Amino acid sequence: MYVVTNTIRVPAAHASHVEAGFSGSAERMRQVPGCTGFLFLKEDSDTDPCVYTALTQWEDEAAFTTWLASDQFRQSHSGANDRASGGEVRRYTVIAASA
Numbered sequence: 001m002y003v004v005t006n007t008i009r010v011p012a013a014h015a016s017h018v019e020a021g022f023s024g025s026a027e028r029m030r031q032v033p034g035c036t037g038f039l040f041l042k043e044d045s046d047t048d049p050c051v052y053t054a055l056t057q058w059e060d061e062a063a064f065t066t067w068l069a070s071d072q073f074r075q076s077h078s079g080a081n082d083r084a085s086g087g088e089v090r091r092y093t094v095i096a097a098s099a
């Protein structure tokens with residue numbers, strides 16, 4: 001199992017717009033080969049900008065890099081830098097999990 005997170009910062013004034021952009025993401029990520037889980041998380045604090053993390057779970061690293069190179073990734077990120085900033089990507093090897 002492999003996990004990749006991306007943390008973005010969004011001005012509070014644009015938060016609802018960005019949340020709407022992710023509204024169909026769970027269904028889309030369910031269709032991606034090798035993607036075994038997806039969460040879009042909003043940090044529980046009152047900061048402006050708001051801090052969000054997209055957490056993705058994969059069968060293996062190759063499944064993630066295939067999605068990263070896919071048209072779906074390109075399409076879902078066209079203009080993403082206009083809506084959010086500070087994309088901070090972290091990759092993890094899973095040592096233990098409950099599910």
Ligand code: HEM
Nearest residue numbers: 004005006021024025028054056076080081083084087089
């Ligand atoms: C580093 C630059 C990145 C920025 C600024 C960014 C920002 C965004 C934004 C704003 C959206 C919503 C698009 C919309 O409004 O329709 C999005 C979608 C998404 N992002 Fe990123 N992202 C970046 C890279 C990544 C990376 C490396 C990952 C890997 C975990 C990732 C995971 C996702 C996922 C899973 C979605 C939903 C895709 C879908 O709905 O099909 N992002 N991103």
